Amino acid sequence: ETGVTQSPTHLIKTRGQQVTLRCSSQSGHNTVSWYQQALGQGPQFIFQYYREEENGRGNFPPRFSGLQFPNYSSELNVNALELDDSALYLCASSFLGGSYEQYFGPGTRLTVT
Amino acid sequence: QQQVKQSPQSLIVQKGGISIINCAYENTAFDYFPWYQQFPGKGPALLIAIRPDVSEKKEGRFTISFNKSAKQFSLHIMDSQPGDSATYFCAASPGNTPLVFGKGTRLSVIA
Numbered sequence: 426e427t428g429v430t431q432s433p434t435h436l437i438k439t440r441g442q443q444v445t446l447r448c449s450s451q452s453g454h455n456t457v458s459w460y461q462q463a464l465g466q467g468p469q470f471i472f473q474y475y476r477e478e479e480n481g482r483g484n485f486p487p488r489f490s491g492l493q494f495p496n497y498s499s500e501l502n503v504n505a506l507e508l509d510d511s512a513l514y515l516c517a518s519s520f521l522g523g524s525y526e527q528y529f530g531p532g533t534r535l536t537v538t
Numbered sequence: 539q540q541q542v543k544q545s546p547q548s549l550i551v552q553k554g555g556i557s558i559i560n561c562a563y564e565n566t567a568f569d570y571f572p573w574y575q576q577f578p579g580k581g582p583a584l585l586i587a588i589r590p591d592v593s594e595k596k597e598g599r600f601t602i603s604f605n606k607s608a609k610q611f612s613l614h615i616m617d618s619q620p621g622d623s624a625t626y627f628c629a630a631s632p633g634n635t636p637l638v639f640g641k642g643t644r645l646s647v648i649a
Contacts, residue, residue, distance in 0.1 A: 467642050529582045
């Protein structure tokens with residue numbers, strides 16, 4: 426167990442709706458990164474949060490947004506959901522300025538119908 | 539453009555055999571190369587990682603071999619067990635930055 430938790434475990438939404446996913450980072454870590462993993466693919470980087478600010482972003486549209494809180498937990502928000510947004514959403518916890526290791530949570534399975 | 543190419547896509551190995559998964563990268567700025575193990579319905583778990591200043595790292599039955607000049611690295615699982623059956627991902631990053639993942643290898647260890 427990594428100590429990284431995510432909620433909810435599963436979620437079903439309708440196209441056009443909005444969703445919020447949550448992540449609690451591992452104790453001692455200050456950075457949260459979000460990844461999207463489509464079925465049968467490797468995780469793809471969405472964005473990273475450090476000191477409550479976005480600290481890098483992958484090739485995802487602005488309708489993917491996030492927040493990081495003072496306790497280093499984080500939220501991923503997706504607006505105007507599309508069918509292709511159906512995936513496993515993973516958050517990874519790390520310590521920026523320390524080792525490069527990133528530890529993943531169990532993920533949230535989002536299904537858009 | 540895929541920056542980390544992983545092969546094979548799937549692998550079947552007899553119990554007790556050696557499983558070998560290969561990855562090749564393009565970005566010479568990459569200097570951190572981890573391997574993750576993922577079981578169905580779970581998040582990826584960090585297995586072992588290497589930096590380019592060494593050519594090999596071993597942890598238990600898992601070994602990473604790294605060839606900087608060829609821009610390739612591989613995972614060797616010795617004495618493979620049915621419990622090792624999972625999907626394995628290689629990844630790379632230029633320092634403490636987001637990981638770029640390969641597409642994964644589905645390993646099946648049969649008795």
